[in-house]
Amino acid sequence: MAGYEAPAVVAPDQSIMGPDVKIRLKNVSKVFETRKGPFVALDSITLDIPTGCFFMLVGPSGCGKTTLLRILAGLETHTSGTIEIAKPADGRPGNSMIFQGDSLFPWMTVWENASYGLAMRRKPAAEIKEKVSHFLNRTGLLRFADYYPHQLSGGMRQRVSIARAFSNDPDILLMDEPFSALDEQNKVMLQEELLKIWEETRKTVLFITHSVDEAVTLGDRIMVMTAHPGREKATLDVPFERPRQVLELRARPEYGEFVFNIWSYLRDEVQRARAQDEGRTS
């Protein structure tokens, strides 16, 4: 819990980025000091995320994509480079994160978990009630409001995480492989639900995944990252219109072509990551 330095937050009126850019990273690097010497997790990442963009970061495991998200969430510091995040004008929270794996407080009910952000900002009870019941309803969990997380399935728990982040009404949503622990059917259902809820608000999203299918299904723009150290390999715009139906989209031939296209960038990196893993273990 060392002191951390939040990324620079720029108010809308003093922004040099213009109204259409929400997050701007310039040469952002992260170096961890380890016993074996410095470990470069992120190497000069430069990117702009437009306002309202569903931005996907895809890369092999260990490429530092989670580190990048944690830096933006204020849970980690970057070593060098500049980060600018446009500040919401109306005092709403800057970002809310949907974590990988179990992040619901086991000692709180579904309702208490979903209202956590609003409660921490000491919002009036009426506002909490309105927002939380809206998003619990949208995720089909309203009648489980009094349940504890251990009484729910993995898919339901991740829905509560989604409701928790959306109820908080942040300017930016940060998602760290939220569906990676789910089985395929649950994954498709939750992707579908996420897209529907997102359509209501069209918030800026930074979504991390190692699944190319997930990236193409959900995203507006995809940045493919290299294996360690994490660098930008390619950035592509997803050519599919919204709103999207997950299964219909996946049945289209252009979908397969686009996925193949992304894979062509990713394949070498996955192999490199694998070689690094083998080198590390032998």
Place this chain on the structure above:
Amino acid sequence: MSEIVHNVAKASSKKSFAISAGNIDRIMNIASPLGLLLLWEVAARFGWIDVRFFPAPSKIFVTMLELIQNGQLWIHLKASMYRLFWGFVWGGVPALLLGISMGLNRTLRSIMDPLVSATYPIPKSAILPLILLIFGLGEPSKVVMVAIGLFFPILINTMAGVLEIQKIYFDVSKNFGADRYQVFMTVALPGAMPLIMTGVKLGVGMGLILISLAEMIGAKSGLGYMMWNAWEILSVETMYVGLLVIAALGVLFTVVLNEIERYLVPWKAAR
């Protein structure tokens, strides 16, 4: 949605199983001491044990009724409970606050850890003379003895409880903008609660041991005094009444604390 329905059915069937298993546990909890008493009574009646040292439970029971009727037992019980209560307040509350702070703050932990490790193993009975010297023969010395006894198990368990909370929960509270007080109230305290309750149970046991000890020296009331006095006037039955009352208190506290735990930690009890 069928997945949801299926899961609810599973969760509720699990719950009903837990309740019936809990009932069996409770029956066993009551049956085992009753069985021991019965065995004792039989052994005393048939002369298998020396009744000068081990009087029959029925005789002890008669003495207990006498002590209840003449109000003696109530006076001593009240005195001991009063000291135990204030000892719990003065020992338990600081232990809880310090334990959580030590769990949350690395610097405080590294300052306090050696002090705790050095003072914890000192037998609390060995500092009774010092406590009597400092606080005199009155009420404060008894309360302080209980407070010291309660302090360590609650402190150590509370700190361990906070350290055991997974880091991701602190990340969540930070990301959702919780301030220090909110982290304390929404993450550290509830997250450590299962181990805090363990510490409280151990501490109350320690408190009962120390209160009877402290009351044997320099007290004119309390269960410890009652037993010490019974030894001086050779009333073996009264000594046993004291022991039984303390044992009953131990059981009562355990039952009450288990109920409190069920209420405070509903997310663990149902597992």
